[in-house]
Amino acid sequence: MSATDIIAAPPLGGPTLPQERRMITSIPGPRSTELLERKSRAVAAGVGHTVPISAVAAGGGVVVDADGNSLIDLGSGIAVTSVGNAHPKVVAAVQAQVAQFTHTCFMISPYESYVEVAEALNRVTPGDHEKKSALFNSGAEAVENAVKIARKYTKKQAVVAFDHAYHGRTNLTMALTAKSMPYKSGFGPFASEIYRVPTSYPYRDGLSGPEAATKAISLIEKQIGADNLAAVIIEPIQGEGGFIVPAEGFLPTVVEWCRANNVVFIADEVQTGFARTGAMFASELFGIVPDLVTTAKGIAGGLPLAAVTGRAEIMDASHAGGLGGTYGGNPIACAAAVASIDVFENDGLIERAREIGEILTPRLTALQASDPRIGDVRGAGAMVAAEFVHPETGEPDAALTGAVAKACIAAGVIVLTCGTYGNVIRFLPPLSIPDALLNEGLDVVASALAEN
Numbered sequence: 001m002s003a004t005d006i007i008a009a010p011p012l013g014g015p016t017l018p019q020e021r022r023m024i025t026s027i028p029g030p031r032s033t034e035l036l037e038r039k040s041r042a043v044a045a046g047v048g049h050t051v052p053i054s055a056v057a058a059g060g061g062v063v064v065d066a067d068g069n070s071l072i073d074l075g076s077g078i079a080v081t082s083v084g085n086a087h088p089k090v091v092a093a094v095q096a097q098v099a100q101f102t103h104t105c106f107m108i109s110p111y112e113s114y115v116e117v118a119e120a121l122n123r124v125t126p127g128d129h130e131k132k133s134a135l136f137n138s139g140a141e142a143v144e145n146a147v148k149i150a151r152k153y154t155k156k157q158a159v160v161a162f163d164h165a166y167h168g169r170t171n172l173t174m175a176l177t178a179k180s181m182p183y184k185s186g187f188g189p190f191a192s193e194i195y196r197v198p199t200s201y202p203y204r205d206g207l208s209g210p211e212a213a214t215k216a217i218s219l220i221e222k223q224i225g226a227d228n229l230a231a232v233i234i235e236p237i238q239g240e241g242g243f244i245v246p247a248e249g250f251l252p253t254v255v256e257w258c259r260a261n262n263v264v265f266i267a268d269e270v271q272t273g274f275a276r277t278g279a280m281f282a283s284e285l286f287g288i289v290p291d292l293v294t295t296a297k298g299i300a301g302g303l304p305l306a307a308v309t310g311r312a313e314i315m316d317a318s319h320a321g322g323l324g325g326t327y328g329g330n331p332i333a334c335a336a337a338v339a340s341i342d343v344f345e346n347d348g349l350i351e352r353a354r355e356i357g358e359i360l361t362p363r364l365t366a367l368q369a370s371d372p373r374i375g376d377v378r379g380a381g382a383m384v385a386a387e388f389v390h391p392e393t394g395e396p397d398a399a400l401t402g403a404v405a406k407a408c409i410a411a412g413v414i415v416l417t418c419g420t421y422g423n424v425i426r427f428l429p430p431l432s433i434p435d436a437l438l439n440e441g442l443d444v445v446a447s448a449l450a451e452n
């Protein structure tokens with residue numbers, strides 16, 4: 001078959017798409033090239049892309065492009081399509097809702113699906129205290145609102161974020177984000193009253209969890225003061241920063257300090273949430289109960305939705321009209337979220353994330369044993385990464401990382417990189433990926449590493 005033989009109408013997505021890696025052209029093929037040329041003429045240069053294809057369908061564990069190539073998806077559009085792309089229950093819920101009504105604005109005429117999502121979030125997030133939720137459109141917007149809520153509740157202003165943190169691309173969330181290129185460079189000035197302290201990065205800091213926490217807390221006390229501090233925000237496992245898993249005891253120590261000092265502890269679970277780590281929320285893995293949790297990415301099977309969920313007395317601190325937005329909790333996104341949360345809870349996806357981890361981690365650890373350029377393998381469940389280094393010095397090897405990722409994509413496997421030093425390949429497959437496809441994807445990663 002050649003590119004010109006490809007059927008005019010793209011295949012429907014979802015789990016019935018053939019679950020195979022199929023390379024018909026090199027990447028990008030002619031149709032993808034055509035779209036990418038249009039993109040470069042029409043779309044702002046700042047909106048980059050890493051996989052040079054024109055996507056036309058996706059489902060199970062594959063993404064199909066306009067040239068008929070079928071790529072193994074080990075990225076889920078950055079941990080978004082955890083239930084699987086075009087999941088049938090999400091598709092049905094969206095189709096039913098879109099034919100009923102598309103928008104009323106929840107702040108004008110409320111509807112049931114928004115309330116249902118809030119009820120579900122209050123139930124599934126960590127802790128059995130009384131909770132409330134508010135819905136937004138994106139992870140960054142959820143983080144912005146969590147900070148607003150914490151400031152209103154504590155009547156304090158300062159916010160602490162950590163080294164390697166990623167919280168979004170809006171002005172306040174750029175300030176919270178650690179990495180300059182590409183997220184912040186040239187886009188300042190940034191919001192004030194944001195302070196950064198070291199996190200726990202066992203592979204690089206050699207500290208125990210309590211030691212790393214004491215170091216951070218001491219800086220907070222000396223340089224900011226608990227009397228001025230509204231909130232501490234942290235990703236329980238850092239995402240863009242390199243899938244950094246804090247040492248045992250780090251998070252509980254920080255949470256305990258926050259609680260003793262009237263500081264709101266915000267867990268940014270935008271990337272780690274919804275079964276991804278083999279728990280419904282990564283906070284559970286560390287035995288912590290956050291005051292506020294921000295969610296987005298995996299929440300609605302690919303539709304834009306985000307939330308802040310937390311202690312009722314904190315969530316209720318804002319006056320009416322202080323929180324919201326035109327589209328926040330859009331009915332179509334809410335219908336998709338209700339369907340997705342049902343799938344997470346009732347279709348065994350937490351267990352599935354653990355099973356995926358039991359394939360990913362041993363295979364990457366085995367690669368590490370034979371290749372000292374893999375300095376560290378870490379993560380939880382279906383959120384696992386390999387950190388690439390120069391073996392003699394342990395210095396980050398971003399060039400190797402980029403070359404391996406590029407070779408994987410050329411061979412039809414979508415992998416994403418991350419890390420402050422750009423030297424981490426992260427694996428975030430859809431939880432709907434078949435084992436055979438996951439293993440084939442990892443075979444391709446191993447070959448790409450051997451060839452670079």
Ligand SMILES: *Cc1c(COP(=O)(O)O)cnc(C)c1O
Pocket residue numbers: 137138139140141143166167168169235239240268269270271272296297
């Ligand atoms: C992706 C991400 C965000 C930002 O979410 P957007 O929907 O892209 O605004 C915030 N926090 C974390 C941890 C993320 O991974």
